[in-house]
Amino acid sequence: MNLAGGSRGAPQPVALEVRNLSFSYSGEPVLDDVSLALKAGEFAVLLGPNGAGKTTLFSLITRLYDHRQGEIRVGGFDLRRHSVQAHARMGVVFQQPTLDQDLTVKQNLAYHGALHGMTPGIASQRAARQLARLDMQDNLGLRVRHLSGGQRRRVEIARGLLHEPRLLLLDEPTVGLDIASRRALVEHVHRLCREEGVAVLWATHLIDEVQPEDRVIVLHRGQVRAKGGVADLLAQTGGATLGEAFERLTPGAPA
Template sequence: MHDLSFSYSGQPVLESVSFELKAGEFAVLLGPNGAGKTTLFSLITRLYDYRQGEIRVGGLDLHRHSVEAHARMGVVFQQPTLDMDLSVRQNLSYHGALHGMTPAEAKRRASQQLTRMEMQGSLNLRVRHLSGGQRRRVEIARGLLHEPRLLLLDEPTVGLDIASRRGLVEHVHRLCREQGVAVLWATHLIDEVYPEDRVIVLHRGQVCADGGIGDIMAQTSSDSIGDAFDRLTEGETR
């Protein structure tokens, strides 16, 4: 994306946001609550429309080639979006149908993705019988079902216990490495950042740092990424 800006009711929410992700790159969009992370995701997924700036997915302009661009991305929203009364299979099959898959192809891909998520035995379970962490894994499997090149995750660990949160972060890092998917992971939690991650710090709607952990620590003369984050965001609540 390049020079993306957005205002709501006359108040700037994002100002001149620019960055680019490469295939297989895990980028953490790190910012305190209210920094503009969810708004940014809403613009990328076209829940909101933008008038200033440019968003491209796989080289496709989001305004001019919306359908094709969205076919190249998978999304896990902050709020759960699975149908609780349907089985895991039914949730994934419906998503597959939306992307033009035959029932057999959707079933094959669902089995493949759930195996990667270590949930191959859950295909016929109703979603309401799963734990919070398991539901998130199903949402990620759904987001990857159509083999996107970009996976967006907006605060995906909200409401999970510590063990589930750690497991989910590790799983997505592994998927990024194994499948070469570019990942944009939005969070306000420092412990979800891995040493090899790229970190994009968003504060008050602006990118105030972008790079590896070592680069950002050097930029802020800090001893840790947590200290660097506090300095960049003026110690606002995470």
Template sequence: MTVGESTEVPALEVEGLSFSYSGKPVLQEVGLRLEAGQFTVLLGPNGAGKTTLFSLITRLYDRRVGSIRVGGFELRRDAVAAHARMGVVFQQPTLDLDLTVRQNLTYHAALHGMGPREARRRAEEQLQRVGLGEALKTRVRQLSGGQRRRVEIARGLLHRPRLLLLDEPTVGLDIAARRDLVERVHRLCVDEGVAVLWATHLIDEVYPDDRVVVLDAGRVRASGSVSEVLASSGATSIGEAFDTLTRGPTEVAT
């Protein structure tokens, strides 16, 4: 977070967001709001529009109707300031497997204008936070899938963003690695005050104190705390609420 920047400004505000591809609506009047230190689960089945929403927030796509503000900065008018306040972990891995962990992170830091000394300091700091302080000189291809994801999270936090976006970050991980990653990112919200938008189709990645946005067929079907989503759907569990609000049951990892 920039020194002196107010924490009262939402980390992310999306209002009236609509997007069509080849004339077919993909997102329709989507709205959501994330405050500092808030872990929000974007819960939806495959094809719900989660990745499209992330692509619009990160400006990989730009043909849209509606407003996206990151840390109070409108994405189109103040793209540089908005992007400086977000970190991203995409669904597909983006690390260079032949570089060391430190090289991957310092290269990313250089793109954000950091000098070599500051880049190394922040790389070491963030790797300690995700439990990989001993892996600085390790080549990425030697790491497990869960460790690589943690490196990507450390990379996304190097420039101290207000908002961290994670698109299906546990895809391909075993149960233990998934649970470890979910727990670590929840702790980051508390320790760093960063707002997290975590996209998933797995209901066991939702914690009782999380905020939840249920997305289906490009529309927000429910939004609020877990208890609010349960009350609005008349359900007794988040899985039952999901089934009620969407077209079919979601997955629970076994």
């Protein structure tokens, strides 16, 4: 079943466009003809069970893997032909932690700023601003290994936004966090969309991370099975809840 839906309103700049993307490992298909698009200020949840292909899709968008079939454009720039410009417009929070635990929060952010060509002064100003929004301004001098899991995730989000991208990718960002930390993280990223116009692609297998106003893209066995608002998915599947709709769209998925 391949269902489609979408949000309505005034045209907005396209932050991410994926067209007809397919990918295989050793001849085994992992993604099959995946297409999706995100506009500025849009929060889209890439919802799929474990093994659906979410991390592979993120690896292709960030070019950890090279795609041969299909097209990926970030901020209007083709990822293969204009890689530098495309990467400058995206921030990423990977599923696995990537901060250097032996460096302080400030040092981690300064290093990221330098990679993006920022002067130390500009990097410091932006770091202070992002950390203040995350209530982490008092932790600049702490080594990452002394932070909680939720605090480390907040630092990774601050780092991902330091170069002011228009697209933020988050791959299962709440893995290992307690309920309160998960809720706070979801709320903060939604505020980024509303207040700064950042487009967000949030990958998860957890239904309770989806908010009623979110756009949902259901990925199962490497294919987009549905996309649209929560109400659209309920109407298209006949499900009474998002959980029920998800089960109908992902038959045979692990419970």
